[in-house]
Amino acid sequence: MTVLAAEPLLTPVYEYPESLTHVPTHYCPGCTHGVAHRLIAEVIDEMGIRQDTIGVASVGCSVFSYRYFATDFAQAAHGRAPAMATGVKRANPDKFVFTYQGDGDLASIGAAEILHAAVRGENITVFFVNNAIYGMTGGQMAPTTLPFQRTSSSPDGRDPATTGAPLRMSELLAQVDGTAYIARRSLHDVVQIRRAKKAIRRALEVQRQGIGLSMVELLSSCPTNWGLAPDAALKFIRDEMVPVFPLGDFKVPPEPEAGAQA
Amino acid sequence: MSTELLKGNVAFAEAAVRAGCEAYFGYPITPQTEALEHMAKRMPELGRVFVQAESEVAAINMVYGAAAAGVRTMTSSSSPGVSLMMEGLSYMAGSEVPAVLVDVMRGGPGLGNIAPAQGDYLQIVKGGGHGDYKMIVLAPANVQEMIDLTLLAFDLADRYRIVSVLLADGSLGQMMEGATLPPMRPLAERPAWALSGARDRDTNLVSSIHLDPEELARFNDHLQAKYAEIEANEVRFEEHRLDDARVGVVAFGTAARVAKTAIATVRDEGVAAGLLRPITLWPYPEAALRDLAERVDALLVVEMNAGQMVEDVRRVVEGRVPVRFFGRTGGVMPMPEEIADAIREVAGASAAAGAQQAQPQEVNA
Amino acid sequence: MKGTVKVDDALCKGCALCIPVCPKGLLRVATERFNARGVHPAELDDPAELCSGCEQCAVACPEAAITVYRAVKA
Numbered sequence: 001m002t003v004l005a006a007e008p009l010l011t012p013v014y015e016y017p018e019s020l021t022h023v024p025t026h027y028c029p030g031c032t033h034g035v036a037h038r039l040i041a042e043v044i045d046e047m048g049i050r051q052d053t054i055g056v057a058s059v060g061c062s063v064f065s066y067r068y069f070a071t072d073f074a075q076a077a078h079g080r081a082p083a084m085a086t087g088v089k090r091a092n093p094d095k096f097v098f099t100y101q102g103d104g105d106l107a108s109i110g111a112a113e114i115l116h117a118a119v120r121g122e123n124i125t126v127f128f129v130n131n132a133i134y135g136m137t138g139g140q141m142a143p144t145t146l147p148f149q150r151t152s153s154s155p156d157g158r159d160p161a162t163t164g165a166p167l168r169m170s171e172l173l174a175q176v177d178g179t180a181y182i183a184r185r186s187l188h189d190v191v192q193i194r195r196a197k198k199a200i201r202r203a204l205e206v207q208r209q210g211i212g213l214s215m216v217e218l219l220s221s222c223p224t225n226w227g228l229a230p231d232a233a234l235k236f237i238r239d240e241m242v243p244v245f246p247l248g249d250f251k252v253p254p255e256p257e258a259g260a261q262a
Numbered sequence: 263m264s265t266e267l268l269k270g271n272v273a274f275a276e277a278a279v280r281a282g283c284e285a286y287f288g289y290p291i292t293p294q295t296e297a298l299e300h301m302a303k304r305m306p307e308l309g310r311v312f313v314q315a316e317s318e319v320a321a322i323n324m325v326y327g328a329a330a331a332g333v334r335t336m337t338s339s340s341s342p343g344v345s346l347m348m349e350g351l352s353y354m355a356g357s358e359v360p361a362v363l364v365d366v367m368r369g370g371p372g373l374g375n376i377a378p379a380q381g382d383y384l385q386i387v388k389g390g391g392h393g394d395y396k397m398i399v400l401a402p403a404n405v406q407e408m409i410d411l412t413l414l415a416f417d418l419a420d421r422y423r424i425v426s427v428l429l430a431d432g433s434l435g436q437m438m439e440g441a442t443l444p445p446m447r448p449l450a451e452r453p454a455w456a457l458s459g460a461r462d463r464d465t466n467l468v469s470s471i472h473l474d475p476e477e478l479a480r481f482n483d484h485l486q487a488k489y490a491e492i493e494a495n496e497v498r499f500e501e502h503r504l505d506d507a508r509v510g511v512v513a514f515g516t517a518a519r520v521a522k523t524a525i526a527t528v529r530d531e532g533v534a535a536g537l538l539r540p541i542t543l544w545p546y547p548e549a550a551l552r553d554l555a556e557r558v559d560a561l562l563v564v565e566m567n568a569g570q571m572v573e574d575v576r577r578v579v580e581g582r583v584p585v586r587f588f589g590r591t592g593g594v595m596p597m598p599e600e601i602a603d604a605i606r607e608v609a610g611a612s613a614a615a616g617a618q619q620a621q622p623q624e625v626n627a
Numbered sequence: 628m629k630g631t632v633k634v635d636d637a638l639c640k641g642c643a644l645c646i647p648v649c650p651k652g653l654l655r656v657a658t659e660r661f662n663a664r665g666v667h668p669a670e671l672d673d674p675a676e677l678c679s680g681c682e683q684c685a686v687a688c689p690e691a692a693i694t695v696y697r698a699v700k701a
Contacts, residue, residue, distance in 0.1 A: 008698030010631060014685045015694050025690065029666070030642035034689025041691075051461040056327070057469075066467055072457040074330045075469035077353050080323035083315065087327020087335070088457060090311040091285055095459045113323070116316035190648050190683045230642045 017041035019050045021070050030230020032187040032220040033061060036129055037068055039197045040098070043204060044071070053096040056085045058110070060102035061135040079110025082117035085124045096207055098125040103144040104134045107167050111143075114173070118213045121178030125203045126215040128169065131222040132241060139225030143167040146244055151225070166244055170217045174250035180212030182251040186219040188237040192247075199249075206253050219245055265442050271296035271435040273405045273443070274338070274364055274428060277412035279304050282447045283362070284333040285311035287324035291343045292376040293432035294366035298338070318343035322350030322363075329359035330468035332456025334416055334449075338364035340432070341382050342373060344390075351425055352391030355485070356470025360419035362412070363397075364428040366435040369593030377593025378432035378516060383570035386427050387543045394482055396489050397425040398496065399543040401514040405439035411541070413444060420450065422492055429543060431566065433516045433595065492545055499547040500539040503529065507536030509609050510554045512575055513564040514540050517596060521564050524601035533609045543571070548578045555582040559612035562586045564601055566593075584612070630680020630697040634669050638692035641666030645684040645693065651677050654684055 016022065019041035027033045044050050053071040057063060059078035066073035076084040081099040089097040106114050106128050117124065133151055134140040140153040144166050148157035174182045181203055185196035196218055203214035219241050221233035228236055268276075275297040278286070286301040298314065305312035311328065315321035321337045328335040339347065344365045354361060367382045369375040389395050398418050400411040408430060415426035452458060457466050472478035500518075503525060504510065513521045518539040525535045538554055540547050555561065560583050563572040572587045579585055588604040590596040632654075634645075639662060646654050646669065655672040662668045669692075671678065680697035 008629075008700055010628070010696040011699040013680060013695050013697045014682045016635070016691050020691060024638055024664075027689065029640035030644055030689065032689055034691070035687075038689070038691045052459040054331075054457045054459060063471070066469060070460075070465060072460050072466045073469070074327060074457055075357070075467070075471055076326070077323065077349055080319070080326075080350070083320040083323035084327035084330070086313065086320075087285065087287065087324035087329070088331050089327075090313065090324075091328045091331035091333045091335075092458055112316055113320055116320060119316075120313070190686045193686050230644050231647060234644070 017045050019044040019070050021068055023067050025068055026064060027061060028224045030221065030223045030233060031061070032218070033129060035187045035193060036127065036218050036220065037065065039193070039200050040100075040127060041069065043197060043201045046201070047204060049096050049204070052094070053098070054088055054092065056081045056088060056097065056099045058099060058101040058105040060105050062100055062102060062129065063136065065100050079105050079108070080113055081105065082110065082113040082122070082124070082126065086117055086120070086122050089122060089124050093123075096125070096204060098127060098204075100127045101129065102135065103128070103130045103132065103142045107143040107169050114169070115176070118173050118176040118179045121212040123207055123210045124213060125207045126213065127200070128215055128217040129220045130217055130245065131220040132166070133222050133225050135222050135225055139222070146240060168245060170215065170250045173215060178212050179215065179251050180253045181206040181214040183215070183249045184217040184219070184245060184247050186237055186242060186247055188219065188221070188234040209253070211253055217245070265440045267438050268405055268441050269296060269436065269438050270405050270408045270430065271366065272300050273441055274408040274412045274430070275300040276304070276443055277409040278336055278362065278416070279308070280444050280446050281413045281416040282334050282449045283310070283336050283416065284449060285328040285335040287313045287315050287321040287328070287335070287337050289315050289318050289321050289339065289343060291340045293368055293378070293435050294338050294340050294364065296435070297364065318346040319350070322347035325361050326350050326354050326359065329354060329361040330357070330457050332452035332458065334420070336362035336364065338366065340366045340368045341370050341379070344382060344385070348391035351397065352389070352393050352395065353470050354425050355389070355391070355395035355397065356393065357468050358423040359468060360423050360425070362415045362419055362426050362428070364412075364430065367429065367431040369591070375593050376432060378434070378566065378595065379591070379593045380431055380515060380517060380566040381570070381591070382429065383543065383565070383567060384573070386429055387574070395485060396544055397427050398422070398492065399427045399429050401429050401541060401543050402434060403515050403518050403539065405434070405437065406441040408434060409441055409443060418496060422488060424488070424492070429515070431516050432593070496542060497545050497547050497549070498541040499550055500537070500541060501550070502537040502539065504536035504538060504554060506534050507557070508534040508559045508612065509605055510558040510561045511535060511537045511564055511605065512540075512551065512561055512571070513537065514543060514571065517564045517566050520596050520598055521601050523598035524605060527598060527602045528605050528609070533605060535605050535609070546574055546578070551575065551578050555579045558583060559616065560584045560586060560608050562588060562604055562608045564596065564604070565589045566596065567591060628676040628678065628698065630678045630695065631673065632671050632678060632680070632684055632696070633694045634671065635692040635694070636662040636668050638690040639666070639668035640664065640690055641668055642689060643669060644687045644689065645669050648683045648687045650681065650683065653678055
């Protein structure tokens with residue numbers, strides 16, 4: 001029997017995620033916080049865990065991230081999100097708990113909190129958005145700022161002799177036994193964004209297994225404070241940040257036993 | 263339930279367990295570390311949460327997280343560690359999550375020493391952290407009160423969505439007295455506002471941010487209204503031998519205990535002294551204090567600090583009667599005889615002032 | 628047509644990151660109009676119906692403003 005070719009229907013294959021709230025974000029045009037939010041929301045949708053997820057917002061440009069994710073949310077003091085998430089997760093061991101932190105929040109004021117959440121092997125997922133600068137307060141130097149990078153508090157360029165070299169948190173935390181999955185990805189082009197999404201998925205699956213702390217560091221742009229147009233900012237990540245913050249997996253969980261649940 | 267010999271720190275920790283505390287986060291600091299150690303054993307026994315945090319900063323933020331998740335939660339510390347918690351306490355006040363803090367005070371400022379003191383009164387009673395907020399402050403004076411006020415702390419915290427503080431000192435933490443623990447209470451239901459995953463409901467948010475000034479002002483009005491309700495309903499104090507007192511001693515906690523001994527001594531000498539002992543330092547027993555000020559010749563505030571609660575006494579009394587102060591700093595324990603001397607001096611000064619007033623023509627122009 | 632995309636004017640901030648990632652150069656900044664934010668939003672400019680629905684623009688978009696449609700046999 002001959003099947004007549006039907007008129008193909010245009011079906012939406014990529015839509016606004018259910019786990020975002022449709023609230024227009026306050027992030028600057030071209031800021032890759034938006035990409036990170038979207039990827040996390042897409043993964044939460046695909047895993048079907050929106051109603052079982054609690055996010056912990058930090059302080060920085062993403063301080064209002066609770067406006068954009070359609071999940072329960074707590075707003076933590078600057079740097080304290082991993083400690084607050086510890087309390088939230090210990091009280092809700094069956095739920096998914098994630099923190100969303102910038103580089104000032106995680107690598108500066110919050111350095112002790114993230115380190116010890118890792119030491120304790122807290123079963124939380126940390127999304128670390130690294131743009132080598134303090135965005136919200138107007139572009140000051142961060143522990144992750146590149147050598148000789150001009151910022152508002154290093155106007156002549158970061159001097160490594162007096163302010164040190166960029167802090168590589170993924171490598172540092174991978175040394176801690178309590179971590180199960182530590183990955184650094186980038187958001188500077190479509191290929192990298194797709195890889196980043198896979199890492200976000202893997203991190204939340206690691207949380208589902210309850211085998212330790214998972215973190216995805218995402219190299220991100222700050223067009224406004226870098227003084228670059230959005231597209232040029234992405235190239236800055238590719239050309240200047242990636243050599244200092246290499247992409248890759250610094251800690252991977254052991255493969256599940258044959259026959260065990262993934 | 264039976265009476266047993268209990269150390270203060272163990273008493274409040276076990277009382278918290280009986281009150282249904284589900285999560286304890288703490289850090290070792292003398293003179294309250296026994297509480298941490300007790301919880302380290304008891305909470306896992308009961309399948310509850312215990313974490314020794316990496317610092318008091320982390321501990322209070324873990325409390326904030328568990329409180330946001332709607333469980334009864336607490337931390338305990340001592341003065342230098344409590345200073346580290348001020349940020350977290352302000353955040354908790356600003357997001358109206360309930361929790362309990364026990365501050366077992368020690369000598370300060372700075373690292374100070376590990377001896378008992380009352381130098382955190384202003385810090386705790388005035389909020390401590392930034393912004394306009396209050397915490398309910400309960401001041402035990404014996405091990406039984408360490409137990410009873412811990413139970414009350416959790417109940418008031420939940421009722422008003424506020425932080426309750428047990429303001430004790432190293433002496434109360436370390437002493438051993440006979441006391442009775444309550445039976446184990448069942449764990450409380452999680453409140454509707456708590457973070458638990460938005461299953462079949464709208465999402466919940468626990469946050470202290472109100473970026474719009476008018477909105478933040480309205481939120482502050484709401485907090486102030488809550489505090490007014492607490493002031494109207496939750497004042498607690500003890501009146502000891504005040505019916506016929508001419509000198510009113512005002513003291514809390516361990517200072518009040520020592521003052522009672524001093525009062526007994528001077529009473530035997532015919533000095534009519536009595537004690538007003540605030541049990542809630544916030545809300546302060548202002549009405550009882552004003553009432554007392556109307557009846558006595560003078561007040562003597564006794565504290566183990568350089569003069570902190572005395573500021574509140576003077577504020578409330580508004581000059582109705584002289585307010586004198588006797589204090590010991592450095593973690594030095596005031597002795598009954600020192601306080602008795604101070605009472606005698608105040609009583610003597612009052613008598614002299616009274617005598618002068620009776621014969622005004624003898625005053626030189 | 629194999630595919631098409633729709634940019635949500637309410638969400639688009641005019642960052643233009645989608646423009647260079649389209650393999651066929653089918654997106655443009657609509658310089659002749661403004662959206663409610665006061666920026667020139669991006670839009671599909673595909674009169675020849677060349678869009679394959681590859682999703683690259685949507686992947687690049689920081690605002691999740693792009694919906695991608697592909698032809699699926701009924």
